[in-house]
Amino acid sequence: MVLYIIGLGLFDHKDITLRGLEAVKSSNRVYLENYTSILHCPHEQLEEAYGKSIELATRTDVESESDKILEGADVEDVSFLVVGDPVCATTHTDLMIRAREKGIKTRVIHNASVMGAAGSSGLHLYNFGSTVSIPFFTSGWKPQSFLDKLEFNRRGDMHTLCLLDIKVREPDFEAMTKGKTVYLPPRYMTVNQAVEQIIEVLPTRESEYKIKEGTLCVGMARLGHDDQCIKAGTLEELRGEDFGGQLHCFIVCAEEVHELEVEAVEEFFVEGSVWKKK
């Protein structure tokens, strides 16, 4: 039978496709990947809508105990649910490779991902260069490799989608020293934090293609949700803008923004934006 790896899209239980729902209903066991991305509704809402009980799979389950998930997938259907699209993150490749090694047939059922929905900004998706991840800085660790990539993209007149750090199930090391396993509350980087971090290290950058004060940026939150929020302006202008709850992401535009893109982005300009097309 089949191991279905099913994208859930970006928002809630209604974003599954008819094909995905059909696969879930045919499955004897249904897992939800519960560690790389964030479901925006309680998983019980999925259970009720799909009429199936759903087991939450932690990183350990998927990475070390994948045999449990794959068990019996050669004689019955098993579904593995993933927020967004299964092939847009790299996390699930391993599960697919292990299934293949065991001779289990897999079928990916695609859905929307943030990498496509970034087109909601009005910027043309084919003008995006490689995607970067911005990690939370600590006092002693402020990695800048994402800025190298970003500057390379800008040199080639490409926009850069910046995915913002998520910290879930982080162990509390202080508690661990006392022999307790405690997890810190989850943290989701906001557009504002990303902007602050960039502004902090900008003086140390020397590239001619580094983000400038006047660079057009787009901040986005909760893409695909009923209350999605998109705001455009210069880096400095987005610094203090409120985007509401998680998840946020961020686009740094190319040096040159095409006229048709400007026309589409205009809708999202913050009030009084001083950004001007050259």
Place this chain on the structure above:
Amino acid sequence: MVLYIIGLGLFDHKDITLRGLEAVKSSNRVYLENYTSILHCPHEQLEEAYGKSIELATRTDVESESDKILEGADVEDVSFLVVGDPVCATTHTDLMIRAREKGIKTRVIHNASVMGAAGSSGLHLYNFGSTVSIPFFTSGWKPQSFLDKLEFNRRGDMHTLCLLDIKVREPDFEAMTKGKTVYLPPRYMTVNQAVEQIIEVLPTRESEYKIKEGTLCVGMARLGHDDQCIKAGTLEELRGEDFGGQLHCFIVCAEEVHELEVEAVEEFFVEGSVWKKK
């Protein structure tokens, strides 16, 4: 009320999301964009599955007669269906801008697009640079700007997704000279044609980052379909491979391919491939 712009995903009537289907059912009029991408089932199949009659919208309808589509969308729901995801192509921005100008509320319902599904290759999506389109060469017109972009991507260790030309509803100029309006049969560029074209112009390229004989490439056809076909190998190796029916697309890999990517791509190597990771 709302103008819904709804992605249909990559294959057939079952790829709409529950949210999309709900919007279609609430709409008084439903249009299907029928000129930039290709629906892989007869549109009557959608009509039957969704219980709605669907009007096909040609390029002229959408670009010059959008008023007709938008008419009444302020007092009743209207749905505009798009193959793939509505914000992954640039074609529909204009309709959204016009709706905004008329004060009509719009809601995009996302879905899978080829730009996300390209991750099915096993290559990491965040390592892709800007996307290029390869046009059909004619005897006198062999534009190479796509190769400039591709080489820029390779210089930055990025893969390049190549979308392949589609010619539909092309007027037959010979018939036109006789006063008749006749359209040529549709043409869809195959991976093989794309490879042939690249090989044809390669001797004229001087970049150190140009595709070489041994460059890893991935050809893909009918992504997201039950019979999707993915094959990997060197440019030369893919030249004669059969990928079956439309639509095809093509990936030219970065100079450096990450070990985990190789492990995932391996599944798709053509028999006897000589490609070797450096």
